[in-house]
Amino acid sequence: MRVLLIEDEAPLREQLLDRFRTEGWALDSAGDGEEGFYLGSDYPVDIAVVDLGLPKLSGVEVVRRWRQHGRTFPILILTARSRWQDKVEGLEAGADDYLVKPFHTEELLARIRALVRRAGGWASAELRCGPICLDPGKKRVTRSDEVVELTAYEYRVLEYLMLRAGHVVSKTELSEHVYSEDMDRDSNVLEVLVARLRRKLDPERTLNPIETQRGQGYRLALDRNSS
């Protein structure tokens, strides 16, 4: 999944980006409101984390403009101002959650995962489709309670497909949400990744978890078990 972080304080931004990277998320980041607004408008981000005190364009304004432009991805605001007036203003502008600085990084990660899950229509912390279960917190995938070992990119692909379970995901969309901007995108690599995933998740070829919709993309075809 693709995360946009707008934070003007460089040390905090770098720290969070490092942490997000180890989560295996595709990242975009900006140090001011204007740049952040354009990134959020132009790229298919899954969630935006926006500091409220930004230069050039305030965080609240960024959120408001995105919503006016019809951007629906979840937004989490970070604020140093702990007064409710600021929180309510941010939430009314269109943000979905807030976190007051200084926060625990794990708390932030948990909130991000929860918001993305919610946006994908998932209510529980674990994503379950048929016998396959993905735990975003632990980044662990099991099939019928047996752990399936996946590489980082395989995991990312599966996570995105499961978040969008039931919907067709084009290759472009998949690559946009799995790879950061600066990475070289090659659809062949995606095909290889999906093929490997199918092998690992369905070694007996009885489940067919990932369908190929010719000319359109992929679809995780198993029923959601909880939501």
Add this chain to the structure above:
Amino acid sequence: MVEATSSLRARLLVAVSVVLAGFLGLTGLSLDRAFRDSSRAAVDERLLTQVYGLLAAAELDEDGGLRIPDVLPDPRFASVASGLYAEVRHGSNVSWRSSSALGVKLDVLSPDEPGTARYSELNVQGAGQLLAVSFAVLWERELGDPLLYEIRIAESRDAFEAQLSSFRRTLWAWLAGAAAVLLCTQLAVVHWGLTPLHRFAEEVRAIEHGERERIALPVPRELLPLAESLNGLVAQGSRHLERYRNALGNLAHSLKTPLAVLRGATELADDTPFRQTVAAQIRRMDETVSHQLQRAAASGGSLLAKPVAVAPIALGIRDALAKVYQQRQITWELNVEDNVMFRGDPSDLMEMLGNLGDNAGKWARSRVQIAARHDDGGFLRLVVSDDGPGIDPSTALHVLERGTRGDENVEGQGIGLAVVRELAEEVYGGQVRIERSAMGGGAVVLQLPV
């Protein structure tokens, strides 16, 4: 507290009364004086006329001297104690005395030379105060030298005094009447003149009660500078608060972002005693900064505060919390009538409701209710209740103290309630109680003066 000097109305009335009394008094005195002088002149004139009357009535005696006949034109000369007396002197002898002047001696000074009159006042035993004239006349005879006579006529002062006092009574009665009318007029004038001031005071009171934000009524030119400075002051006050809050917000931002970096950095480090120490201190700093900033940002009283409707603010908080707690599937009930008002700063109300709602949201199983109404005692009663485990009465007080957490594992628990307590009790002079809600969970009740 402003010290009150005597009221403007009193000052004006006192000044006007003094001027009025002085003016009317002087008028009365001078009229009195003029009347008295002219009455006196009339009396003197009359006396002189009597002198001429006597001379006209005089006859010649055998020596060619002056003889007064028995019957005189004015009958008062004939009756005793009539109030009109006359005598004629020749040298030092009284040659004639009117019948009325029996036993009355007209002892007055003689005029300097013949043909002139001399007026005087005298007090005679038996006749009282008299006004007198003495007139010397050189009586020409056909034979021999002319004779020098002195005619003295006196009149009782009573008539003069009666006339004078009658005039005085009339005069002072009229003057008193005029004074009364003028005073009443003056009262009306002062009242009318001060009306803009009263209106101005009402206007200022309206601002104080928050019913108005500035003086908008037309004011007299004299009050214009005052009205303008007052408007400026009020505007400056709110600007000041705004600036202050912004400054605090910026301070919060500049303190908390480094704290966030620090906290992030400690989380990356190995779990050592050093890391634990740093993490604990960061938490302490965070709590202190949050607490002090919250406290300082409170508007600090309801002076110049407008009553604000609670419903829209509660709705904003409810929507915000419902969004944040969407995952928890909590039903957020709102029970606030449109006419429920809070006297104070809207952001303070938001702060109290937000913290209480947030707290309730953390504990609730499925329901949170935010209710507000005016109770019988004229207080605003805000109740935020949930259906969670509730707060143990033994720790209830403890929870309200600053920085103490009811549950160490739930982030920010203690600070929120402590902030609510400080705002409600210390800033707004209200009360906070922790009770059990009808839903079985905790209920925090705020009672705030309206």
